[in-house]
Amino acid sequence: MSVKQSGSSRGVTRRQFLAGTVGAACAAGLAGLGLVSYTRQASALPAYAIRPPGALAESDFLGACVRCGLCVRDCPYDTLRLAKPGEDVALGTPYFIAREIPCEMCEDIPCVVACPTGALDHSLTDIDKSRMGLAVVVDQETCIAFRGLRCEVCFNVCPARGKAITLEMQHNARSGKHARFIPIVHSTDCTGCGKCERACILEEAAIKIFPLHLAKGIQGEHYRLGWQEKDKAGQSLVTPDVEHKYNLPEGMGYDYEGQGLIIEEQAAETPYPDDPLETLNRGKDRI
Amino acid sequence: MANKAAIGQDALIEKGWWKSHQWLVWRRLSQLSVLALFLLGPWFGVWVIKGNIASSLILDTVPLTDPYLLIQVLLTRHLPETTAVLGAVIVLGFYLLVGGRVYCSWVCPVNMATDFAAWLRRRFGITSAARLSRNTRFWLLGLTLAMALVTGTLAWELINPVTAVYRGLVFGMGLGWTVLLAIFLFDFVIANRGWCGHLCPVGAFYSLIGRVSAVRVSAIRREQCNDCMDCFIVCPEPQVIRPALKGSDETSPVIRDGACTNCGRCVDICSKDVFQFGLRNSGKMNSQVANHQREVLS
Ligand code: SF4
Ligand code: SF4
Ligand code: SF4
Ligand code: SF4
Numbered sequence: 001m002s003v004k005q006s007g008s009s010r011g012v013t014r015r016q017f018l019a020g021t022v023g024a025a026c027a028a029g030l031a032g033l034g035l036v037s038y039t040r041q042a043s044a045l046p047a048y049a050i051r052p053p054g055a056l057a058e059s060d061f062l063g064a065c066v067r068c069g070l071c072v073r074d075c076p077y078d079t080l081r082l083a084k085p086g087e088d089v090a091l092g093t094p095y096f097i098a099r100e101i102p103c104e105m106c107e108d109i110p111c112v113v114a115c116p117t118g119a120l121d122h123s124l125t126d127i128d129k130s131r132m133g134l135a136v137v138v139d140q141e142t143c144i145a146f147r148g149l150r151c152e153v154c155f156n157v158c159p160a161r162g163k164a165i166t167l168e169m170q171h172n173a174r175s176g177k178h179a180r181f182i183p184i185v186h187s188t189d190c191t192g193c194g195k196c197e198r199a200c201i202l203e204e205a206a207i208k209i210f211p212l213h214l215a216k217g218i219q220g221e222h223y224r225l226g227w228q229e230k231d232k233a234g235q236s237l238v239t240p241d242v243e244h245k246y247n248l249p250e251g252m253g254y255d256y257e258g259q260g261l262i263i264e265e266q267a268a269e270t271p272y273p274d275d276p277l278e279t280l281n282r283g284k285d286r287i
Numbered sequence: 288m289a290n291k292a293a294i295g296q297d298a299l300i301e302k303g304w305w306k307s308h309q310w311l312v313w314r315r316l317s318q319l320s321v322l323a324l325f326l327l328g329p330w331f332g333v334w335v336i337k338g339n340i341a342s343s344l345i346l347d348t349v350p351l352t353d354p355y356l357l358i359q360v361l362l363t364r365h366l367p368e369t370t371a372v373l374g375a376v377i378v379l380g381f382y383l384l385v386g387g388r389v390y391c392s393w394v395c396p397v398n399m400a401t402d403f404a405a406w407l408r409r410r411f412g413i414t415s416a417a418r419l420s421r422n423t424r425f426w427l428l429g430l431t432l433a434m435a436l437v438t439g440t441l442a443w444e445l446i447n448p449v450t451a452v453y454r455g456l457v458f459g460m461g462l463g464w465t466v467l468l469a470i471f472l473f474d475f476v477i478a479n480r481g482w483c484g485h486l487c488p489v490g491a492f493y494s495l496i497g498r499v500s501a502v503r504v505s506a507i508r509r510e511q512c513n514d515c516m517d518c519f520i521v522c523p524e525p526q527v528i529r530p531a532l533k534g535s536d537e538t539s540p541v542i543r544d545g546a547c548t549n550c551g552r553c554v555d556i557c558s559k560d561v562f563q564f565g566l567r568n569s570g571k572m573n574s575q576v577a578n579h580q581r582e583v584l585s
Contacts, residue, residue: 021420021422023418023419023420023423024419024420024422024423024425024426025426027419027423027426028423028426028427028429028430029430031427031430032430032433032434035430035434035442035443035445035446036434036438036442038445038446039434039438039440039442039445042445042446043440043442043445056365059439059440060363060365060439062439062440062441063360063363063364063365063435063439063440063441064360064363064365064367065441066341066342066352066353066356066357066360066371066441066444067339067341067441067444067450067454068338068339068341068342068343068352069338069339069454069457069458070337070338070342070343070344072458073328073334073337073338074337081458081459082454082458082459084455084458084459084460084461084462084463085451085455085460085461085462085463085465085466086461086462086463087461090445091444091445091446091451092341092444092450092451092454114344115368116342116344116350116352116367116368116370116371116374117342117352117360117365117367117368117370117371118365118366118367118368118371119365122368
């Protein structure tokens with residue numbers, strides 16, 4: 001076999017080359033189409049999966065996180081994990097399940113510091129400002145506080161105790177004479193760390209962390225609450241109403257804020273004394 | 288010409304086992320020790336290196352980031368922290384020095400599976416071959432970059448078997464082994480060197496680095512070649528050998544094709560010691576330069 005000739009004799013014709021190229025392009029195109037629909041599906045985030053503190057908004061996070069697991073490694077409580085193939089969470093991305101191991105809200109936030117890409121936002125330096133999700137009392141039928149029993153476990157384990165969850169005293173209509181202490185979550189302070197969900201004494205927690213977009217309603221932008229606007233402006237924004245007056249007989253009034261109909265004392269002047277006996281006696285005198 | 292059953296037989300006889308397997312052994316050692324270093328932390332609490340091949344931290348100080356991933360991150364229009372950028376520069380520099388696809392043959396764990404599949408094919412004489420262009424990988428590479436740009440997410444990372452397998456080994460496999468098995472079977476049954484040689488966009492990316500990287504294999508003693516074809520048979524990218532080995536005196540004996548993985552199998556397998564690791568511009572290049580100079584001067 002001649003060494004010099006073998007190079008050219010094995011050459012590819014233009015036709016073969018084109019066919020190969022077109023074939024390769026088609027294969028790539030097909031793969032692309034498949035991938036697009038798969039991406040949509042595979043990057044949906046199930047509600048139980050909570051992102052680490054400081055995680056960018058989900059769509060940005062999926063572009064920024066390289067799935068290196070450095071956040072996972074630096075979490076001292078083994079809270080975080082990377083999604084494995086076969087799990088519902090976008091492959092390789094970090095998350096935690098509050099009911100299993102919640103976030104302990106480290107003051108120095110090692111997970112955020114460890115993130116090389118900024119998928120966990122390095123501008124988060126105060127863990128109280130993180131918003132991993134929001135606690136929601138999802139089931140008022142099983143939460144024993146709603147049944148009038150004293151529980152308050154979620155209230156007590158909350159790292160922002162008394163701020164993120166408060167207890168509201170309500171009348172217990174069942175017994176008619178007791179109080180109920182209802183846990184109320186406040187998004188102003190709840191970080192979504194999940195300690196409440198972890199601690200809920202029920203078999204399946206009645207308080208759960210949801211991603212913010214699932215947990216929160218969003219008010220229409222045009223929406224204004226009169227009393228807030230009034231506070232902001234320092235005065236009523238419309239001409240104050242002339243107070244309505246019922247057309248009542250003299251000596252009577254109406255209190256809009258509670259008492260209702262008022263019969264004024266002085267109008268009660270009557271020819272008759274308070275004690276009916278006296279009237280009778282008076283009558284006898286006249287006779 | 289050696290027949291197929293006796294690939295490497297000549298080398299074994301002439302050079303002995305060690306000399307005819309040396310680079311293969313170093314390479315497996317390298318792949319396994321990189322993996323071992325990553326596992327030292329989670330298994331024994333010794334944190335030499337943390338993370339996985341996507342991005343990692345050596346001794347809590349030196350960051351490493353896969354430049355291919357970083358490019359995708361940039362395409363999603365996320366501006367990464369400097370740590371990731373620095374890490375990518377370090378990794379890029381390293382592969383620019385030692386050879387782009389050193390990533391493939393010295394680090395990537397998938398390579399062990401695909402090499403095994405290729406070895407089995409040789410052993411059992413399986414020749415079934417799906418017709419695939421070796422350029423498909425560049426289309427797929429383009430596709431993965433386009434996906435990042437269009438979806439704004441690292442779409443490729445949702446299925447990338449290379450990082451999935453590595454992450455699986457270091458962080459827990461889940462169903463990840465099915466990915467590895469699928470690649471193995473694809474290479475074993477459907478296409479020779481199917482995944483790494485034709486499809487993998489990660490390898491395609493690193494082959495681009497390989498086009499300019501410094502360390503290259505050179506067919507420096509090519510005049511001693513006895514056409515046994517052993518190198519063509521064991522090489523995962525046989526098309527890269529021909530221009531260097533069979534080139535004219537005017538051309539360089541250095542294998543400059545980026546697809547060469549610097550695996551060194553050709554160095555091992557050649558009973559005539561034709562191949563040797565060297566630098567991109569070494570060896571017969573000098574005579575080429577000399578020729579060029581002569582032309583310029585005259
Ligand atoms: S704040 Fe602390 S406990 Fe919470 S995820 Fe980060 S490292 Fe883990
Ligand atoms: S450290 Fe950052 S980039 Fe790495 S897995 Fe965690 S969030 Fe993703
Ligand atoms: S081609 Fe891809 S899978 Fe094969 S060794 Fe290289 S990076 Fe790994
Ligand atoms: S040319 Fe040699 S070093 Fe390069 S891929 Fe082939 S066998 Fe490996």
